[in-house]
Amino acid sequence: MADAALRLRSLVEQLLxxxxxxxxxxxxxxxxxxxxxxxxxxxNRRAVRRLLWKPGELGLARAWVAGDLDIEGDLYTTLDLMASLVWERGEDARTLGQALRDPEVRAAARGLVKLAGLPLPPAPPPEEVRRSGHLHTRHTDRRAISHHYDVGNAFYEIVLGPSMVYSCAYWPDPAATLEQAQRDKLELVCAKLGLKPGQRLLDVGCGWGSMAIHAAREHGVTVVGVTLSREQAAYARKRVADEGLTDRVEIRVQDYRDVADGPYDAISSIGMAEHVGADRYLEYARDLYALLKPGGRLLNHQIARRPQRDETTYRVDEFIDAYVFPDGELAPVGGTVTQLERAGFEIRDVEAIREHYALTLRRWVERLEADWPAAVRLAGAGRARVWRLYMAASALAFEGNRIGVNQVLAVRANDDGGSGMPLRARTWGTPAP
Incomplete structure (x- = not known):
């Protein structure tokens, strides 16, 4: 067969x-x-079989991760061109049964089956999550976090660079270095929290320890950082020791729900709340509220999705859920603010930094592509392909305003109702050099 591309293209166009x-x-x-x-x-034909058995995003993702599909040319351009056929037509894949009532569509589907060969369902790539149990228990959250973060610290060093910060940077301009932008983000968080020497900070989802180290070293606070990832914790503890900060920074492998040594003067939660889940979010907010002193501040840095017309039918991204962030859930920023207020917080500031995440993701992709052989050696070809696709697609989603990211500054008011905030609080603007 010397015309597979023409036949494949014609049949797919007829189907779509x-x-x-x-x-x-x-x-x-x-x-x-x-x-x-x-x-x-x-x-190979297996790529076609994957799409036949799982039409839409998940079938494409499986073919991509397994190496059955690839892209030649600019990755961002290709994803942008394909978006209207995949991500923006997500519901079409689930109504294929209705589409097959059309004789032309049925004929195209039969043609693809013939082109694909023996139509047995290929096994999903090993990088795909096999889910079991209830969502967002301590056990399932620990398993989900391990899937994403325990893939080797050396792999993350390639992607994230020396800062080892895995959340949206804060860019003074697009030409800045990733390290400068991540330092500016950490300093921005510290400024919003109003950190002062001698205070206690709880860093929820502390990752590889960057926020904890920065706050202790630059602002003289004592920090407890908690993570569910053992690999992150081991890495963070070594960094803390290398910085000579073991007397001021403690890194724990601990669920935020099990932290019981409050009160704290401030809490930072940077890129962690996406893992909490809608059903648990009020519990999360109440737990953090209870851990703060009166007058204490929370900085909640979180990705947000756009509200849907019918929130009861919100669809989780199949690729992200199966390969990247199992059980992760995005909420509209308005819902997040409401839940924080229901827990007792007063919202003092909300800053949208969507464009900053697009810049951050593009830099991460650049770093991954620049050291691709090492990334494959460290994490495996499938895992490296997952990260390249999800980061590039996410950059386009932020640029296209399909998702956003926000820093919400909230306060647990004093007993007399005072916030402890200055009259003109938004003076953090540009972090100090």
């Missing part, structure tokens, strides 16, 4: 009812599609 915006190269070396367009490389 729209032209494919990319070129296709098939396993037999044939090509079809617009000259000069990015090329979708279909390495």
């Amino acid at each position: 009812g729209v032209p494919l915006p990319v070129r296709v190269r098939a396993w037999d070396g044939s090509q079809a599609g617009p000259p000069g367009a990015p090329t979708l490389v279909v390495r």
Whole structure:
């Protein structure tokens, strides 16, 4: 067969009812599609079988992670071109049964089955999460965190660079270094929390210890950092020791729900609340409120999705849930603010920094691609492909305003109702050099 690309392209266009915006190269070396367009490389028939058995995003993700599909050309351009066919038509994949009532669609589906060969369902790649148990128990949260973070600290060093900060940086301008932008983010959080020497800070989801170390070293506070990842904790403890801060920074492998040594003067939660889950969010907010002193501040840094017309039918991103952040849930920023207020907090400031995350993700992708052989050696080809796809697609989602990220500053008021905030609090603006 020397025309697989043309047949594949024609059948897919017939099935979707729209032209494919990319070129296709098939396993037999044939090509079809617009000259000069990015090329979708279909390495084998198994890729087609994956799409037949799991139409839409998850089938494409499985083929990508397994190496059955690849892209030649600019990754961002290709994902942008494909977005309207995959992510923006997500519901279409689940209504394939209705579409198959159309004789032309049925004929296209039969043609794809014939092209794919023996139509047995390929096993998912080993990087896909096998889920069991209830969501957001201590056990399932620990397992989900381990899936994402316990993939080797050396791999994350490639992606994140020396700062080892795995959340949105705060850019003075696009030409700044990633390290400078991440330092500015940490300093911004410290400024919003009003940290002073001698205070106690709880860093929830402390990662590799960057926030804890920065706050202790630059602001003289005592810090407890908690994470569910043992690999992160071991790495963070070594960094703390290397900085000579073991008397001021304690890193624990501990669930935030089990922290019982409050009160704290301040709490930072940076890129952690996405793991909490909608059903547990009020509990999360109440637990943090209880751990703060009156007058204490919480800085909650969290990715947000846009509200849906019908929130009862909100669809979790299949690729992200299966390969990246199992059980992760995004909420609209308004819902997050409401839950924090229900827990007793007063909201003092909300800052949207969506564009900053797009810049951060593009830098992470650059670092991953620049050291690709080492990344594959450390984490495996499938895992490296997961990270490259999710970071590039996420950058486009932030740029396209499909998701956002916000820093919410909240206060546990004093007994007399005072906030302890200055009259003109928003003086943090540009972090100090």
